[in-house]
Amino acid sequence: MMLTAGMIVAAGMGVSSAGPAVADSHILHAQSQANGTSSALIGGRVGSMPSSSGWDNVGKRTFTNGKSGWVRSHGTNFKATIKTASSGEYRYDLWERDPDNPDEHVGYGYLSGAGSIIWYSISPWVDGSDGTAEFYLTTDDPKATVVVFYD
Incomplete structure (x- = not known):
């Protein structure tokens, strides 16, 4: 894959993610459940990012x-852990649900098999009087069955 300006790339064991940056503060990476860490290209530097325990x-x-x-999130960072029987690479899109306006696309990631995708700095999608964002996923993975969301 050729890297271009505005592209964020991360990889873990059997996991990859690539896509345009929403903004400099919106970092997306995917991680493998098998090893709990991933390497990420962030601002031109590669670093190891351990999984969060919080x-x-x-x-x-x-x-x-x-x-x-959909689920409610209070912002900051957001994680989706997906269960699937697929072994191929599939795209997962994160959306912010808004009953009064069209839903907003937050970002996306790719997984090969079960694993987690983390979106960083998602607070700009928090809206409404309850101070939460309502997030859901869409995917082209026909065997994705369950997702557990974390805030």
Whole structure:
């Protein structure tokens, strides 16, 4: 893959992620559950990023026709851990649900098999009187069954 300006790339065992940066503060990476760490290209530097131990489970949802149910997030960072029987690489898109306006695309990541995707600095999507964002995933993975979301 050729790297271009504005592209964020990360990889873990059997996991990859590539996509345009939403903004400099919006960093996306994917990590393998097998080793708990990933290497990430952030601002031109590669570093090791350990998995966080401070995650709060905010809900477990099933996929129906490639779309998960939604959960509330208070912002900062957001993690989705996906269960799938697929072994190929599939895309997972994070969306912010807004009942009054069109849903907003937050970002995306790729997984090869089960694993986690983490979105950093997602606070700009927090809105409304309750101070939360409502997130859900879509995917082209026909075998994705369950996602557990963490805040």
